[in-house]
Amino acid sequence: MDALVRLLQLLVFLLTLPLHLMALLGFWEPLCKTYFPYLMAVLTVKSNRVMESKKRELFSQIKGLAGTSGKVALLELGCGTGANFQFYPAGCKVTCLDPNPHFEKFLTKSMAENRHLEYERFVVAFGEDMRQLADGSMDVVVSTLVLCSVQSPKRVLQEVRRVLRPGGVFFFWEHVAEPLGSWAFLWQQVLEPTWRHIGDGCRLTRETWRDLENAQFSELQVEQHPPPIKWLPVGPHIMGKAVK
Numbered sequence: 001m002d003a004l005v006r007l008l009q010l011l012v013f014l015l016t017l018p019l020h021l022m023a024l025l026g027f028w029e030p031l032c033k034t035y036f037p038y039l040m041a042v043l044t045v046k047s048n049r050v051m052e053s054k055k056r057e058l059f060s061q062i063k064g065l066a067g068t069s070g071k072v073a074l075l076e077l078g079c080g081t082g083a084n085f086q087f088y089p090a091g092c093k094v095t096c097l098d099p100n101p102h103f104e105k106f107l108t109k110s111m112a113e114n115r116h117l118e119y120e121r122f123v124v125a126f127g128e129d130m131r132q133l134a135d136g137s138m139d140v141v142v143s144t145l146v147l148c149s150v151q152s153p154k155r156v157l158q159e160v161r162r163v164l165r166p167g168g169v170f171f172f173w174e175h176v177a178e179p180l181g182s183w184a185f186l187w188q189q190v191l192e193p194t195w196r197h198i199g200d201g202c203r204l205t206r207e208t209w210r211d212l213e214n215a216q217f218s219e220l221q222v223e224q225h226p227p228p229i230k231w232l233p234v235g236p237h238i239m240g241k242a243v244k
Helices: 002-017 017-024 030-064 101-113 153-163 181-198 210-215
Strands: 073-079 093-097 118-123 138-145 162-177 219-226 237-243
Touching: 002 093, 002 162, 002 210, 002 237, 017 030, 017 181, 030 138, 030 162, 030 181, 073 153, 101 118, 138 153, 153 210, 162 181, 210 219, 210 237
Parallel strands: 073 093, 073 138, 093 118, 138 162
Antiparallel strands: 162 237, 219 237
């Protein structure tokens, strides 16, 4: 099976050789950072239509997590275009964090369309290093389709726990690997080296549930769902929450 994966990876590599050459020469990443927000703006509209009821169910729990100010201090990791804003309850004070500064104009547009929220600031940083945010400063942290593309899920989850107050909640919705040994998992292995370039670092074979289980949250709830967009190679999605 490993030999077959390597052979198919080589075929995909040859078919997408210009992309890999651009990446090797350092031309691809700047281009990807520019076009990726536009791609996400299209895909998130479709995924929101499919996942609307589940997202509303998940994020409806945020309302009861207000801090002493009476409002919810909410940090969204990899906030992208602000596709989740419509699902957050009124009165949330939203801080957005993303390493790609090209998302900011999309965030501004989303905030203008969601006046029920208070927009705090946009932090350009990686999830592994959120030093600009104080310990215990957040009531809620949200991550949707982010942990697949970070360098170190373990380090990101450590930072999530650091910025959450005691009793604060981490809400997540992430795609994960197909079952080991399945044909779907084989194709994820085949496509992953190329997909990482197309998807701005996205890894198709991440077993993110294991990182969550090892992150030392006091409580963890996880449920699995089929992928909302069938024609993409991303696998099943996990949705749930983890309590500090």
